[in-house]
Amino acid sequence: MSKQETKPVELSLYKAHEKIYPREIKGRFQFKRKLAVFILLGLFYFLPWISWEGQQAILFDLPQRRFHLFGLTLWPQDFIFLALMLIIAAFSLFFFTALAGRLWCGYACPQTVWTEVFIWLEQLTEGNRNKRMKLDNGPWNSEKIIRKSSKQFLWIVFALWTGFTFVGFFTPIKELAAHVMSWTLGPWEGFWLFFYALATYGNAGFLREQVCLYMCPYARFQSAMFDKETLIISYDEARGEPRMRGKKRRETEAPGDCIDCTMCVQVCPTGIDIRDGLQYECIGCAACIDACDEVMEKSGMPKGLIRYTTENALNGKPTHIFRPRTIIYMIILLGLVSAFVLALFGRSSIDMNVIHDRNSFYRIVDANTIENVYTLKIMNKGTTTAQYQVSASGIEGLDVVLGMHETVIAAEPGQLVIVPIKIQADKQQANKKIQTIEVTVNQVGDDNAGEAASEKVKYFGYKK
Numbered sequence: 190m191s192k193q194e195t196k197p198v199e200l201s202l203y204k205a206h207e208k209i210y211p212r213e214i215k216g217r218f219q220f221k222r223k224l225a226v227f228i229l230l231g232l233f234y235f236l237p238w239i240s241w242e243g244q245q246a247i248l249f250d251l252p253q254r255r256f257h258l259f260g261l262t263l264w265p266q267d268f269i270f271l272a273l274m275l276i277i278a279a280f281s282l283f284f285f286t287a288l289a290g291r292l293w294c295g296y297a298c299p300q301t302v303w304t305e306v307f308i309w310l311e312q313l314t315e316g317n318r319n320k321r322m323k324l325d326n327g328p329w330n331s332e333k334i335i336r337k338s339s340k341q342f343l344w345i346v347f348a349l350w351t352g353f354t355f356v357g358f359f360t361p362i363k364e365l366a367a368h369v370m371s372w373t374l375g376p377w378e379g380f381w382l383f384f385y386a387l388a389t390y391g392n393a394g395f396l397r398e399q400v401c402l403y404m405c406p407y408a409r410f411q412s413a414m415f416d417k418e419t420l421i422i423s424y425d426e427a428r429g430e431p432r433m434r435g436k437k438r439r440e441t442e443a444p445g446d447c448i449d450c451t452m453c454v455q456v457c458p459t460g461i462d463i464r465d466g467l468q469y470e471c472i473g474c475a476a477c478i479d480a481c482d483e484v485m486e487k488s489g490m491p492k493g494l495i496r497y498t499t500e501n502a503l504n505g506k507p508t509h510i511f512r513p514r515t516i517i518y519m520i521i522l523l524g525l526v527s528a529f530v531l532a533l534f535g536r537s538s539i540d541m542n543v544i545h546d547r548n549s550f551y552r553i554v555d556a557n558t559i560e561n562v563y564t565l566k567i568m569n570k571g572t573t574t575a576q577y578q579v580s581a582s583g584i585e586g587l588d589v590v591l592g593m594h595e596t597v598i599a600a601e602p603g604q605l606v607i608v609p610i611k612i613q614a615d616k617q618q619a620n621k622k623i624q625t626i627e628v629t630v631n632q633v634g635d636d637n638a639g640e641a642a643s644e645k646v647k648y649f650g651y652k653k
């Protein structure tokens with residue numbers, strides 16, 4: 190029996206990436222998206238150029254370890270504000286996702302916003318969808334070289350400008366501009382400028398939807414925040430099916446409203462077909478709504494075959510915006526925002542800490558007086574040099590003794606001053622083993638005079 194030779198068959202388990210050419214579309218949601226892009230990018234590129242009280246309004250001054258925010262200066266000790274801001278951002282994401290699905294992805298995510306601009310620059314240089322596909326499939330001729338290199342030039346300039354602006358939030362942007370103009374960029378400034386430019390180019394120009402599909406964790410866990418009342422973009426299957434077009438459609442008595450034109454697929458930046466149901470690849474850009482509305486209008490049918498809706502609404506059930514999940518998120522969010530505002534406005538420019546001397550409880554100064562020794566730490570969180578007076582209360586006649594002949598403590602902006610202080614008391618008054626006293630630091634002699642901070646500490650008394 191002769192054996193028949195079998196040839197090995199190569200089977201690839203990897204699906205090669207196919208380039209997506211989203212079709213340009215106009216409509217009410219695309220107008221809103223463009224407006225969001227314009228406002229958000231406008232803020233990003235414009236804000237670092239604004240001055241406030243003689244300095245850059247928003248500046249993360251890492252070498253000086255302070256953060257300027259419209260006249261407010263935050264120090265590493267104010268880490269709580271950053272932590273609160275991040276928690277608020279996380280709960281906002283939970284709240285808005287539960288309420289309105291992927292609003293963030295469709296309208297405000299930096300990946301979406303910058304990709305919009307890169308696609309717009311591509312359309313400007315290479316033309317509409319059909320022209321771009323033809324250009325990519327065609328031979329390398331002079332037109333292709335000119336169009337492709339123009340696109341690359343615009344992309345690179347825009348990416349570099351983005352990198353420059355990003356670094357401008359960490360280095361005074363006017364100084365940075367002067368360094369760029371005179372080719373005297375420092376190594377770190379240069380590194381981050383090019384790194385961020387490369388990241389922008391790579392993510393928004395080259396990877397685009399692949400960042401959303403394969404890299405973004407939010408796309409994976411957002412379904413945990415969805416429920417049947419969450420606003421989603423959905424195709425109305427009951428109304429659209431059976432989909433058909435052309436002769437078949439004309440010959441069918443009651444076809445569905447979907448004319449199977451595939452416009453909704455052609456405009457989709459992630460290349461999916463919304464008619465297949467809710468998919469994690471959908472970034473909620475609403476381009477398919479605008480495309481389908483246009484088709485419906487031209488076909489004389491009511492708009493909204495693809496629309497913002499909820500699973501309950503599609504099944505004929507009522508939708509509740511306010512439900513336990515959204516109410517709980519909203520209460521937590523309101524609480525966090527209130528705490529943040531209160532803490533920010535109640536924030537003192539003095540940070541203090543008082544530690545009792547570990548070596549002795551008290552010392553006898555003379556026949557009538559004893560003293561407790563402490564280490565006082567004062568941090569000046571203001572923007573000017575400050576002077577402080579120290580006082581103590583809680584036992585009658587307490588007297589605070591600073592160093593030799595000193596009556597005030599001075600601190601530069603951001604400086605942590607550590608000084609020993611003695612608090613003296615009358616033996617007759619400090620006659621309990623332990624009493625609680627309050628040490629107060631008062632700012633004196635400048636614009637912030639009157640600001641104060643205090644801390645309660647133990648006072649060891651004289652007991653026979």
Ligand code: SF4
Nearest residue numbers: 447448450451453481
């Ligand atoms: S755009 Fe509307 S009509 Fe056209 S295929 Fe999509 S759902 Fe059907």
Ligand code: SF4
Nearest residue numbers: 457471472474475477
């Ligand atoms: S399915 Fe529609 S909303 Fe979702 S990404 Fe595609 S075009 Fe945008």
